[in-house]
Amino acid sequence: MGPRHDQAPEQLVGRGASQGTAMGRAVVVRGADDFPKVQIGDILVCEVTAPSWTPLFEIAAGIVTERGGVLSHAAIVARELGLPAIVGVEGLVGTIVDGQVLTIDGTTGVVLL
Structure with missing residues (x-):
């Protein structure tokens, strides 16, 4: 989906993949070298996840x-663990920076910057 032209510039839209809301510090993870950056309560921001990323879900x-x-x-594991998740947010990794506070709504697919 990605950003729409009629939406406020402080939000991005994707597909809600696991219901619920969360607010926290964004951590952009591009690969395993970035795993140590993720701390309890962070919002994991990435291009895509794989099974080796599952331990991050337990603290995010x-x-x-x-x-x-x-x-x-990402969607399946988030639902299994009861974590809010949004997928398919076009341009996400190039828009979000580490430390930015995000509020995500896994039901509607909205990311508030």
Whole structure:
């Protein structure tokens, strides 16, 4: 989906993949070298996740990915763990910076910057 022209510039829209809301510090993770940056309560921001990323889900407050759908790894594991998750947010990784405070709504797919 990605940002729409009629929406406020302080929000991004993707697909709600796991219901619930969370607010926390954004941590952009591009690969395993970035795993140590993620702390309890952070919002995990990435292009896509894989099974090796699952331990991060146990400490994150929520997940937002640039790619994927409701059957992606991020969506399925987030639902299993009861974490809010949004997938398919076009341009996400290039827009969000580490430390930025985000509020995510996994039901509506809205990321508030």
